[in-house]
Amino acid sequence: MRTFFWSLVATGALVATASAATATDRTIPLEAAATDVAFAPDGRSLYVVTAGRNLLQFDVAAGRVERTYALDNDERRPGVQVAAGRFTTVTSAGALRLRELKNGNAVATFSVPVARARIGTVAAASDGSLLAIAGGDPAAASANIVHVVDRTGQPRFRFPAGIGAMAAMAFSPDGGTLVAASFDADIRIWDVRTGTLVHCLEEMPLAMFDLDFSRDGRLLATAGADQTIYLWDTKTWRIVRRLEGQPETVRRLRFSPDGTRLVSGGMSALDFEAPVKVILWDVASGRSLRTWETAHRVNALAFSSDGRQVAVADGSKQAKVWAVPN
């Protein structure tokens, strides 16, 4: 980390203000659109990474930015993997870089063989022991591959992954399963202990844009262009429930830590800068409990560890924290 800034000074515009909706709702103005958000395990801080190459640590209760870490100029697309205490960036040379959340220090930088050195979607196991990295297959122009590597970049497996770029990937909470949703509309499920493809869910006609496991690993939620959230039983890999009502493409979704709720965020396929809905769902009944609105398409969602707050980053230059109704 070349530069370390304290609080608001260096970025100038990082003054946080509380919105009027409830005592704990927050709006965080940013110097660039946020690409990812994640709460610290203690729930006190929210990490926000931006397209402007900054990592902010935001004190939710105090409503102010505690620290800002500036990334290097060659880094882009930062994503927070908070459970492992790290976050990832992709360098312009096509390498993946891991940094510590607590001090911003780079702990590893490594490359994987993907076409034109363009790393696509990245996912991390919850303990940080494994990373999945998607990209084009250098040997076949219209094919894609997923590399599974350990935290130092040592390869474990290399999976053929269909013909579309990868929309989203996630490890199961026990770290034994990797699920990947491709723009070719198939969902592939690999056993990362044996390196084998165990299922390919082909029944979805349209691509799923995001997916998330419930914390107990029993359910997988997927959603995408058809505006429906699908809940899959991860033992049978059958759909057990559909949540309908998002008025746009579903771009992001996350389970609450106790698995009883789910939050989804939209995207206008016509205009990424059009306002969209963020919906809180009751998983058991499939009913929507609360609807918010964001200015632009939703880039990231996160629940706090107690499930009482949800953070959202959209394409506009702000992140928000909302109180979740009981």
Next chain:
Amino acid sequence: MPTRPVPRREFLEKCITGGFLVGAAAVSQTRLFAAYNEAVQKAAKPTPPEVLGPFFKKGAPNQTNLRVAGEPGLPLAISGRILDARGEPVHDAKVELWHADHRGIYDVHGFRYRSKLALGNATQYRVETIMPGHYPSRPVQHVHYLITAPGCKPLITQLYFATDPYFDGDPDRNFAKGGVVANRECVRPVMLLDENTAPRTAVTFDLVLEKA
């Protein structure tokens, strides 16, 4: 496509390195030379790949008329050959194509402006559709393609239109503007036809597949 005469020495070297001289004693060098030149001139550059995009939908019907009665849009005919990299026609190809409507909206609930052509013995395709619209999130008119054929690598590509205002009248210079279009070869000229009726357009887009 290279058309320069191949020097005799270079020709022989190519034949030797390519293993083509086995059993060639009974064939005159002149005939060999002619066959080689013919192959070189027929050879076609594989169509460059472009991204699949997020709105691919499985199950599109095999239909050549994609126009929807009552829907606005400039009529557009798209046609082309399916070739391999030697310039030979490819049989049994499946050509899947999809695009947004005149407003720039993809049909995710049905199959408007989506088709999966099973060509069988035909080695050319043709569809009647409309010129796709622009949309702010990807402000260039385009048609998505997914082509598969036995013995060939699948090809994902896109067709763009040289008349698109996005290129400011100069696709050679502006095709890469904004990082939206990866390959100039995929930006095709548009023929404007007006046969005393409403104007319509036509585009030719050959699809050249690589051997698997």
